Amino acid sequence: MSVQERKQRERAERERLIVATARELAEQQGWDAVTTRRLAERIEYSQPVLYSHFRGKREIIGAVALQGATEMAVAMRAATAAADGTRGRVTALARGYLDFAERNPAVYDALFQLDGGLPYAQEDTPEPLKDAFAALLETLAEVAGDGVEPGLFTELFWASLHGIATLTRTRRLPPEDTERRVELLVDRLAVL
Amino acid sequence: MSVQERKQRERAERERLIVATARELAEQQGWDAVTTRRLAERIEYSQPVLYSHFRGKREIIGAVALQGATEMAVAMRAATAAADGTRGRVTALARGYLDFAERNPAVYDALFQLDGGLPYAQEDTPEPLKDAFAALLETLAEVAGDGVEPGLFTELFWASLHGIATLTRTRRLPPEDTERRVELLVDRLAVL
DNA sequence: GATTCGATCCTAGCACCGCTAGACAATCGA
């Protein structure tokens, strides 16, 4: 029994190593640089080992996304907890979101740009994803306004942040005005 | 002279064929399916011919993007022209934008998701891109509100639409509520 | 303690990718 348990532990450890290495490589050099060969070399195993843990590259992206979702939820809750007042919390949330996206571009891509094979906005959506959305909802529900579903409002607010984050990072929006855009967004969208 | 002119014409014609074929293939099967081999086969030339017109695949994406920007500007102006009242025009603009994105996903990707090697938000930004932004600005300037730069407001509105468009297409937002999101967006962001 | 047997891992290879060097043919100007 104990031998099997040890093997299982080692296997789980190796899986964590794969995900961590993929994430690290992606943050350092972008997801294009995360090839199965390079990844295999870094974890000091051969390529096929990756396929004994994940169906393919897509699933590895998905694993990074799930890890990222948990961290993102933590980051957003920490940002809002440190802020005062309704308006302050909403602004802090928006900044926290964009900050996370800027600091963890590869994770953000895994979550919201790339195909990680994860189901979103469904019943079988993984818990970390639901929780990240919940973290947004918690703060935004109180500024949705009368007669507006908090969920719908959160989706819209999220979409706006997502647009800012992605367009800014791909240099389609000049980065220097981000703060003003955030303030305008909060001012207009939120009912304070 | 006339011989050279004919050759030049034929060359230009072939370039149009490449761009049109790339776009068609991308809309049919996605950009991943647009490989230089397949593209070459479809235009009935060998692969290297592509490289006598474009530096590489990236530039082909850029060419599709420019074509798409022109069409998008036309589509948005048409949408607003057919609408009545300030609010009607803004709503029509938003719908027109999302409609274009949904109907031309590959072109939309070339414009706003993929790397086509084009400079955005700069002095040397190609005219079609500037004009597409101008088409947004024309309608949105009048609802920016007092003391808010129309350009900044347009960027934010655009980012929100972009977020809705991309998150919806990748199934991260349920598509059935798009119309309600648009109405909420217009209601809140625009100063009517 | 030797031997079987199953799990584990690696080598080698598939078909495909973007891109390019160099051979070849067609066309042009002298």
Place this chain on the structure above:
DNA sequence: TCGATTGTCTAGCGGTGCTAGGATCGAATC
């Protein structure tokens, strides 16, 4: 008619994601 230039192609480079099949190793059995 001949050389030079232009245009196009074949073939190939190093890379990709992924997998088949063989080697190896350790645990369990005799």
